[in-house]
Amino acid sequence: MQTSDFLVKHKFSADIDFDVLLAEFDRQMTAGLEGRPSSLAMIPSYVSLGKSVPANTPIIVLDAGGTNLRVAVIHFNEAGEAKFDCKEKFAMPGTTGETLAAAEFYAKFADFLEPVAKRSPSVGFCFSYPTEITPTLDGRLIRWTKQVAAPEVVGQMIGAGIADALEKKTGIRLTVKILNDTVATLLAGAGAGMSRGYSSYCGFILGTGTNIAYVESNAKITKVAGLDRGAKMVINCETGNFDGAPQSDFDREMDARTSDPGKGLFEKMISGAYIGGVGLALLKTAARDGIFSAPAAEALLAFKALSTKDFDDFVANPFLRFSALSDIPFTDDDRRAVMELGEPVFVRAANLTAANIAAAVLKSGAGTDKLHPVCVTVDGSTYYKTRTAFFKSRVEEALRKILYARGVYFEIISVEDAPMIGSAVAGLIS
């Protein structure tokens, strides 16, 4: 069987009908803002732009990403530059094989905070999971993503839980302010891009998980009563859970093996925690369908897990030695097949990434004047480090095609440590 026929047989296509997908994004974004059924939670962040950040005021920052938990103390100097007074990195609780009870989870955060607890009365907590935010910036965890194992924490107020645990341990009470990493990234970009005259801002993450935030008029957030309708706030879309992209057999097979089947379907097609799993499901199916030589097929079928990095590295260079796949006795025809099958996984991810970013830029309604483009701040290792299929430039190319055709102008920027810097901003202005 030809590799192209194999992909069709298993309903895998890297080509995306952008018009259809963008219309579906728009429909579900609107439904989410209005409180109607939608796979997009469209969570109000209660963070808005335009407030000035006090200089020389330290703030504690926590950043719970996919695999790492970072603790820092940050202040902004008179010129508005972020300065790290200290920065530590730990493993994210619940990602190292253990299942944590809620009390254990909060106790770990109390341990992280104890050494810096006297440096500021507030913590800006970048919490990168679907979380309903209150007007005072506490947050109730809706569900875990990225396979974190701490099930009791779901439904609880994260900020209060951590503040209580720290107080119990040290007698110190801190105010913990929760925001999503996309919201923080957007804020960091807004700080960095202040002088450029951007018409609006988005914060996009493609790392272990994926998601985007943009600025919306409160008048459109009709699911929340009592908002100042003339103002705007940042919305966390939770696009990792978007259910409008067509799934292949490989996506279904990989999803069935996760701890949250049926959830986060979009993220499971494009983000670092999952692309390797989709790739392995694809390679194993190809081995069963007779695409590879018998020895290579046998070795592939015995394979247990494949990380996104190992998959990416090998598809980009199938002669790679010392990688997860290099012990498999591939012939050159097999290697050709690995490229022909693997590249479309990354091409599809790049196209879906572009659709995700374009959807938010379009929803902002901004960027129609070339002088004032929309600033998209992008963070995340999968976006910047993926090698196969010219990943990053492919996303940019698709975005130019989609948005310029619609008369919408944008720029992509990156800000080092954006999630932490944005969390410091949020902690200080709110």
Ligand code: BGC
């Ligand atoms: C989470 C989002 C987060 C994204 C990027 C997703 O799994 O649900 O809240 O923004 O990952 O880190």
